[in-house]
Amino acid sequence: MSRRSTEPDPTGAGTRLGLTSVASFLPFLVLAAVLLLRVFAPRAAEKAELFWLDLALDFRARVGRSEPLDPSIRFAELSVDEEISRRYADEGEYATVSRILETLARLEVRVVAVDIVYAYGRAEDQRILADTIRRLHETTRTIFVLSTSIEGRGDGVDLLRSLPQAGGEDLRQGVVNVPAASHWREYQLVHRFSDETMPSLALAAFAASRPAALAPKVTGAGKMEWRVTGPGGKAVSRQGDEARLFLNLRHSYFDDRYDRTLPELSEGGRVWKIDQLERLAERTGGASPLRDTIVFLGYDAEVDGKATTHGVQEPGMLLHATALHDLMHGTAIRPAPAPIDVGFHLLVASIAALVFVRIRSKRWLVIIAAIGILAILATGWIAVWSQSLLLLPASVLSAVLWGGAFILEVGRRWTVEQHERTRRDAMLGFYFSPSVLKQVTRNLDMIRPRGREVAVLLSDLRDFTTLCESGEVERVFELLNRLFAIETEAALREDGSLARFAGDQFLAYWGAPEACEDAPDRALRAALEIQETLRRRVGSPDADEIDQWMRIGIGLHRGRGLVGHLGSRSYRDYSIVGDCVNTTARIESQTKNYAAAILASGEFMAALKVKPLSLLVDRVRVKGKSRSTELHAIFARDEDPGEEGRETYGDAFARYEVGDFAGAADLFFKLKKSSHATLATSAGVLEGRCRGYLESPPASWDGVHELSSK
Numbered sequence: 113m114s115r116r117s118t119e120p121d122p123t124g125a126g127t128r129l130g131l132t133s134v135a136s137f138l139p140f141l142v143l144a145a146v147l148l149l150r151v152f153a154p155r156a157a158e159k160a161e162l163f164w165l166d167l168a169l170d171f172r173a174r175v176g177r178s179e180p181l182d183p184s185i186r187f188a189e190l191s192v193d194e195e196i197s198r199r200y201a202d203e204g205e206y207a208t209v210s211r212i213l214e215t216l217a218r219l220e221v222r223v224v225a226v227d228i229v230y231a232y233g234r235a236e237d238q239r240i241l242a243d244t245i246r247r248l249h250e251t252t253r254t255i256f257v258l259s260t261s262i263e264g265r266g267d268g269v270d271l272l273r274s275l276p277q278a279g280g281e282d283l284r285q286g287v288v289n290v291p292a293a294s295h296w297r298e299y300q301l302v303h304r305f306s307d308e309t310m311p312s313l314a315l316a317a318f319a320a321s322r323p324a325a326l327a328p329k330v331t332g333a334g335k336m337e338w339r340v341t342g343p344g345g346k347a348v349s350r351q352g353d354e355a356r357l358f359l360n361l362r363h364s365y366f367d368d369r370y371d372r373t374l375p376e377l378s379e380g381g382r383v384w385k386i387d388q389l390e391r392l393a394e395r396t397g398g399a400s401p402l403r404d405t406i407v408f409l410g411y412d413a414e415v416d417g418k419a420t421t422h423g424v425q426e427p428g429m430l431l432h433a434t435a436l437h438d439l440m441h442g443t444a445i446r447p448a449p450a451p452i453d454v455g456f457h458l459l460v461a462s463i464a465a466l467v468f469v470r471i472r473s474k475r476w477l478v479i480i481a482a483i484g485i486l487a488i489l490a491t492g493w494i495a496v497w498s499q500s501l502l503l504l505p506a507s508v509l510s511a512v513l514w515g516g517a518f519i520l521e522v523g524r525r526w527t528v529e530q531h532e533r534t535r536r537d538a539m540l541g542f543y544f545s546p547s548v549l550k551q552v553t554r555n556l557d558m559i560r561p562r563g564r565e566v567a568v569l570l571s572d573l574r575d576f577t578t579l580c581e582s583g584e585v586e587r588v589f590e591l592l593n594r595l596f597a598i599e600t601e602a603a604l605r606e607d608g609s610l611a612r613f614a615g616d617q618f619l620a621y622w623g624a625p626e627a628c629e630d631a632p633d634r635a636l637r638a639a640l641e642i643q644e645t646l647r648r649r650v651g652s653p654d655a656d657e658i659d660q661w662m663r664i665g666i667g668l669h670r671g672r673g674l675v676g677h678l679g680s681r682s683y684r685d686y687s688i689v690g691d692c693v694n695t696t697a698r699i700e701s702q703t704k705n706y707a708a709a710i711l712a713s714g715e716f717m718a719a720l721k722v723k724p725l726s727l728l729v730d731r732v733r734v735k736g737k738s739r740s741t742e743l744h745a746i747f748a749r750d751e752d753p754g755e756e757g758r759e760t761y762g763d764a765f766a767r768y769e770v771g772d773f774a775g776a777a778d779l780f781f782k783l784k785k786s787s788h789a790t791l792a793t794s795a796g797v798l799e800g801r802c803r804g805y806l807e808s809p810p811a812s813w814d815g816v817h818e819l820s821s822k
Contacts, residue, residue, distance in 0.1 A: 135468035138524065139461035139517040146457055146513050150450075150506075158447075160508040161492075162297065162358075165445070168493040169361050177497070178362040181437045183376035184321075186402060187365070187383045187429060188216065188409040190228070196386065206230065206237040210244035212386055212409070217254040218393045220403040225257045225317040226274070227288060227410035227429040235277040242278035255320040259313060260285040262305055271305045286316030290431060296420050297359045299435045299444075301352035304334045311336060314435035315352055317406055328352065358445040358504055360438050360496075364423050365413075365430040408433050445502050448495075453506040460488065460510045464517045474522055481518035485511045561676025566623035566688065567631035567716065568673065568696040569608070569639055571599060573616035574663040574704065591658045592616060598649075602641040606634040611687045621688050624675040632670050632719040636712070639666045640724075640748055643709045665703025668712035668746075669696040670719045695741065698734040702743060706730070707793035709751075714742030725749065727758055728765065729794040732817045740816040745790050753788035761791060768798060769815035777802035 149157050172178050190196065190212070199208040209230070216224050230241060245256045258274035274280050287303040287310050290296055301315045309330045311319060319327040319338070328338040334354040342348030363370050371382045379401040380388070392400070410416060410429035418428040438444035448456075464484075471477055492507025573579075573595065580588055596613060603610060603620035607628070611619040620638065622631035646662050649655060671692030678685045695713065703711050706729050717726065730743045747753065753761075764779035780802065783795035801817060 135521060135524075136465035138468065138520045139464035139513070142513050142516045142520065143457055143461040145516075146509050147454070150453075150509070157506070157509055160512075161504060161506060164489065164492055164508045165297070165358060165496060165504055168496045171493075172497060173363050173367075178370060180370035180374055180377075181362060181382070181433060182440055183374050184222075184405045185382075185433050185437060186221075186405045186407045187427070187433065188212070188224075188389060188407050189383055189385050189412045189427070190409060190415075191385060191412045192415060204237055204240070206233060206241040210241050212389070213241075213244060213248060213256060215386075215389050215393045216402070216407060216409070217248045217252040219389065219400040220252075221254050221407045222404045223255050223257065223317050223320040223406040225286065225313055225320075225406065225408045225429075225432065226259055227313060227408055227427075227432060229259045229261050229272060229288065230274045231261075231272045231276055238275045238278035238280070242275045242280060242283065245283060255284065257284045257286055257313065257316045257320050259288045260310065262287060262289050262303060269305070271308075284316055284320055286311050286313035286432075288313050288428070288432070290418070290428075291356075296418055296431060297361065299357055299359050299431065300354060301357070301435070301439070302334055302336050302354050304354060307333075309334055309336065311352075312432070312435065314432045314439060317408075317432070317436055318439050321406055352439075356447060357438075358447070359431060359434045360443045360445050360502070361420060361430075361434050362437075365420075365426045366423065406436065443499070443502060445496055445504050448503040448505040452503070453509075456505060456510055457513055460484075460514050461517065464514055464521075468517075468521050474525055477518060477522055477525075481515060481522075484514045484518075488514055561674065562624075563672055563674050563690075564624040564627070565631075565670070566621045566673040566675070566692060567628075567635040567668070567670045567719070568688070568692050569603065569618075569620045569635045569666060569668055570693070570696040570700045571618045571642070571664045571666045572700050572703075573661075574665065575661070576616040579661055587658060591661055594658065595646075595662050595664070598645050599642050602638045602645065605641070606638045608634065608638060609688075612685055619688070619693070621673065621675075624673065624688065630721055632668075632716050633721050635668055635716075636720065636724060636746070639668060639710050639746070642666065644748060665700050665708070666710045667696045667698075667700025667703065668710065668716045669699055670713065670716040671695060695734070695737070698737075699741065699743065702730075702732075705793075705797060706743065706745060707789040708743075708745040709790075710746040712744045712746055714744065717742070717744050725752055727753065727761060727790070727794075729761075729790070730765075730798065730817065731769070731815060732819050734819050740814075745794065747790070751788075751790075753786065753791040757783065757786055757788060757791050761795060764795070764798065768802060771813050771815075773802040773805045773809075777806070 146157075169178075190209075192200075196208065199211075203211075209226075209228075213224060213226075230238070245258075248254055248256065258280065260274065261272040263270045263272045273285060275283065289300075289303065289312075291298050291300070299312070299314070301312050303310050303312060309332075311328060315328060315336065322338070326339050328336040331337045331351075335351060336353070337349055337351045339347045339349055365383070368381055368383075371377045380392070384392075384402075384407075389402075392402075408429035410427055413423075413425035413427055416427045416429075417425050418431065420426040420430060435444070467477070467480055471480065488507055488511040492505055495501045495503045495505050495507070573592075579591070592613075595616075596618060599618045599620070600610065606622070608620040608622050609624060611621070620635070622628050622634045628634065642664075643666065646664065650659050650662065652659075669692055671690075673688045673690040673692040675688045676686065678687055678689070699711050699713055703709070708729065711729075712726070714728075714731075717723075725747045726744045727747070728742060729745045731740055732743060733740045760779060761783055764776045764783065767773075767779065768776035777799050780795040780799035784792050784799060786792040786795070805813075
């Protein structure tokens with residue numbers, strides 16, 4: 113079997129399957145798809161990153177790595193229970209809230225950020241709340257920040273301020289909007305409405321907690337700036353703008369495990385209800401546990417209903433409180449700049465390309481793919497958790513890039529191997545029958561070099577040399593192709609294996625690469641079918657001059673052969689060699705001497721399970737051999753020389769074997785007149801040999817004639 117290599121090239125360098133056959137190309141193909149996704153569907157690309165951020169923050173909280181919010185941040189929960197409902201009915205909502213703000217002022221709260229927009233109701237009710245806030249600003253240390261909402265309308269966008277009918281625009285206010293149709297973790301420190309630049313509620317509360325000289329100020333459209341104390345006590349400028357950032361949520365509003373670790377929260381805790389605040393304010397003496405704190409006043413979960421990372425219905429004031437904490441401590445998570453993300457994608461693609469070139473095993477590719485995905489995703493978590501980075505990199509997209517490239521590469525290699533396997537099977541199909549080929553392709557070890565007991569069929573075309581000298585090249589090849597087609601079909605029908613064609617010689621064998629108990633019987637059936645097909649073809653009315661040349665002799669033998677690959681790295685052949693092949697060739701060469709269509713050795717005949725119609729025509733020792741070889745002529749049913757002729761030949765051959773050359777010669781002489789070609793020709797050969805031995809007796813006689821030529 114000729115081939116360059118039977119091993120598939122998993123890198124694809126030696127297989128032409130288009131551009132994707134280049135292993136290093138696939139990661140950059142996936143990279144292009146990822147970049148297109150980022151350009152044309154950025155929100156869809158970001159959803160996966162936000163989901164991974166959710167898991168990162170939630171996991172950090174579950175393993176106890178989260179920290180509590182700044183101790184100065186507290187919550188006043190306005191639950192609309194029976195008592196509050198009664199007050200709303202008796203005093204009105206605005207008067208009730210005014211009393212709550214007075215209570216917080218008495219507790220010496222530094223800043224109260226009201227996470228409720230009070231934009232509706234009568235003007236006189238609004239003035240009650242507005243006047244209370246102004247009075248408390250003048251008489252207490254507490255500063256109040258109200259809420260503003262940017263509302264989308266059917267015909268545009270409106271700004272909804274608190275207390276619009278009571279001069280609310282002169283009071284401190286912060287925007288409470290969290291981007292709609294997005295995730296509640298996304299936050300924006302500065303908002304713009306028309307030509308006005310406004311702080312978020314968190315930034316407004318932060319500004320109210322600082323001295324006027326250090327408070328955030330508008331420095332441009334959509335920009336605010338303030339100063340903080342940096343390393344070494346130096347003043348450092350900080351800036352907030354309309355850019356998106358993500359809240360570094362530490363824990364649930366309802367989970368006080370972390371809060372209990374802070375001594376500052378030992379009295380009262382983080383979250384206060386209104387009745388608790390009022391009872392605390394009625395006490396006399398002692399410092400207030402809420403002194404100099406920043407309190408967010410808002411509805412509880414039943415009224416608010418905003419979803420956050422760690423709960424289905426966390427109060428919305430938790431979002432602004434977390435944004436305030438990140439503002440105070442510089443812990444907000446920002447989206448990684450596009451150049452960093454693209455650079456990371458490019459690095460991942462480059463490493464994947466290098467792996468594809470270096471690693472050949474698909475199993476190792478799968479292992480490396482899994483390790484790489486985990487490492488990339490872990491890198492995203494590390495960036496989020498790190499106090500020095502605090503970036504949201506496109507780790508999920510990078511993991512998708514890595515995994516997608518590996519999936520394509522494994523698929524490509526599988527395709528290459530399938531292509532190679534199909535090509536290999538097609539090539540092996542020229543040498544093995546379908547059933548044997550099925551076994552070979554399941555276990556390639558079957559075709560490793562080994563010794564086997566095999567049955568060999570070898571045929572040779574009569575007068576081929578004369579035909580080559582006198583015939584046209586095209587006609588010679590047409591003859592060979594016709595003949596080989598008949599022989600190949602017959603051999604494969606009996607599950608035989610084929611050796612390569614050598615000139616006009618055809619060689620098939622049974623018993624390798626898969627052992628076969630009835631190998632001689634299969635070889636015999638193939639030989640009889642070949643001769644029968646040739647006779648029908650020659651006798652057909654459609655036969656032409658080429659068919660008249662298809663006269664062959666077939667030799668059959670059983671013995672030990674060596675089967676395996678022969679050749680060099682650049683040219684190989686899977687074939688059979690050994691004494692069994694040489695003996696079969698010697699047997700076939702004698703077919704023309706005995707006018708026998710098929711000659712078989714004694715070893716072959718002894719191994720047959722179903723004995724054919726045959727005749728032992730001679731026992732010889734071929735040149736170069738020490739052992740004798742029986743020559744049995746095998747006949748088809750319609751070629752029987754007759755029982756009388758076979759018995760007469762047997763009697764003559766028995767006399768010949770014991771050295772009665774005269775008696776044998778007389779009987780052989782009678783058979784020379786037989787109409788059966790094999791019987792007459794064989795008898796003529798033996799009769800002449802006996803006459804010769806009579807004239808020149810052999811020195812020693814064992815019944816075996818020594819051939820002088822091959």
